[in-house]
Amino acid sequence: MLQTLLAVAAGGAIGASGRYLVNVTTGRMFGLGFPYGTITVNVLGSFLMGALFVVMARKGGTALAPFLMTGVLGGFTTFSAFSLDALTLFERGQGGTAAVYVVLSVALSLLALVVGAFLTRMVMA
Template identity: 70%
Template structure:
């Protein structure tokens, strides 16, 4: 139990740090008008979750799940930030942009998750 908790804590610190750096880089590259950094981490995190689900299942690596999936990816992906970004766009009166943001993020994240799973299932087939 303590070992798993430490794995989650360490992974979460790494994932959250990676998310922070990604958002800083995104704002510098694209500006702050649209939360592209949040879209990016959610889509990439979903793809990597799909990859890990298959890899860990095929390699018997479930002992790494707390560190990799709950910790790193849990810290890296940003559902609460996604929700805040959507609400902020909505409250600024940018209803269309808020709707696009929600649909694009959720759709691409689901596609990325399935793509990650399919990619690794192809590797292990």
């Protein structure tokens, strides 16, 4: 149990660091008026979750799931930050932008997960 907890913690540190770098990079590239970093990590994280789901199911790599899926991807994706971004947009009087952000985040993240799983299944066939 302790070993698994340490693996999750190490993965979380890696994922959170990656999320920070994506947020800084997208903020510099596109500005801070829209949460580009959050939507980027949620979509990319969902894609990677779909791919890892297939790889681990086919290759029996479930021992790495706590580190990779719970730790790295859990630290990388930012659903709580997504929720705060949506509320912030809404409270700024940007209800329409908040709605677009929520719909795009959910739809693109689900699509990315499906595409990640599909492409990985094709590669591993």
